[in-house]
Amino acid sequence: MYPSPRPGVLDIAPYVPGEHDAEGAAEIHVMSANEGALGASARTIAAYEAVGTHLHRYPEGGATDLRAAIASHHGLEAGRVVCGSGSDELIRLLTGAYAGPGDEVLFSRHGFAMYPISALASGARPVAAPETGLRADVDALLDAVTDNTRILFLANPNNPTGSHLSPDEVTRLHAGLPETVLLVIDAAYAEYIDRPDYEPGLALAGSAPNVVMLRTFSKIHGLAALRVGWAYGPEPVADVLCRVRGPFNVNAAAQAAAAAALADTDHVAKAKAHNDRWLPWLANELTALGLNAHPSAGNFILAGFPEADGEMAAAADAFLVSRGVITRRMAGYNLPQCLRITVAEEPALRACVAALEAFMAG
Helix, strand or coil, X not given: CCCCCCCXXXXXXXXXXXXXXXXXXXXCEECCCCCCCCCCCHHHHHHHHHHHHHCCCCCCCCXXXXXXXXXXXXXCCHHHEEEECHHHHHHXXXXXXHCCCCCEEEEECCCCCHHHHHHXXXXXXXXXXXXXXXXXXXHHHHHCCCCCEEEEEEECCCCCCCCCCCHHHHHHHHHCCCCCCEEEEECCCHHHCXXXXXXXXXXXXXXXXXEEEEEECCCCCCCCCCCCEEEECCHHHHHHHHHHCCCXXXXXXXXXXXXXXXXXXXXXXXXXXXXXXXXXXXXXXXHHCCCEECCCCCCEEEEECCCCCCHHHHHHHHHHHHCCEECEECHHHCCCCEEEEECCCHHHHHHHHHHHHHHHCC
16 A cells, blocks of 8 residues: 555656657657757856856745746846746646646647646646647637636747637637636747747737736756746736745756856847747758648747658657658657647758658668
8 A cells, every 4th residue: 555646646647848869870860859959158157157156055945037038038027037946847836826726727629748747746627628730729718618618828938739829819818707717827948939920929928917928048048957938917826826936946956057148138039049040941841741831930840751640750750860860750749640840040941851762761
């Protein structure tokens, strides 16, 4: 006999991160986790290394300097910013604070895997609404809302599909929700987009009493190893997050590096320019090979293979790994016929396309 976990915990399929190793390959190209192609900037690395002289000190518990830097950079109120150990932690904290047994947590069918995991961990029921064309469907989401719905997670842009909703669609979604439902807009890839049909959620999070926006330093800033995310929303929600988070949930090196990364706007501009150049290049190359390169607003492309059963995608994945190219299979997202490919550095992109060309040639 062993202690029993709460109902729902053993129903969780553990999150499986992207691989970073290909056994036997002479050179490895990691394109599995949507990490920033240019990595962290020299300025950011210097800030991180400087913390090494006082590792015996606890970090500043409220991430005060980092929250002030975020607020100044985005024109926000620092008191409504809450930092976390990646946006993953903030997703868990929000779910645990606002949903429990008998409640429902809603998201689109191909939404980020941490939404159902966090729901089950809190004892709530995860509910996946249908998508239309691999895109969140506002009407389907609203139709799925019940008296038990407590949170609606909207990844915008969505991972792994790359699709996004316009500001008007997000506003319509919010307008159709009961005031008791918390709308969480997960904008992890917002820095890659500068188009009129997109807004990361700052406007609603700054004005509505039931909207929170999430962001991360893991992608364009190149700090995935340090796990830094942040939330912005109403003061009462920020207060709740501060009550349930750990007292030192963002370590000192992460705080220093994130603040430096935010200030290094030249590096962010270069990272975005890299994505602007190579995202369409990769899409064109995949299309030329007969694959379905789903339109993406992030730093990745969902590549669809002709066979719906997933055998071809699985075979392609194995072939790529044998060539030292690591992408991400999407069977866990109900997309067995797809691989997700990060817009990584140029040599990785060219190696990936060359490997896929050899695979498709048979």
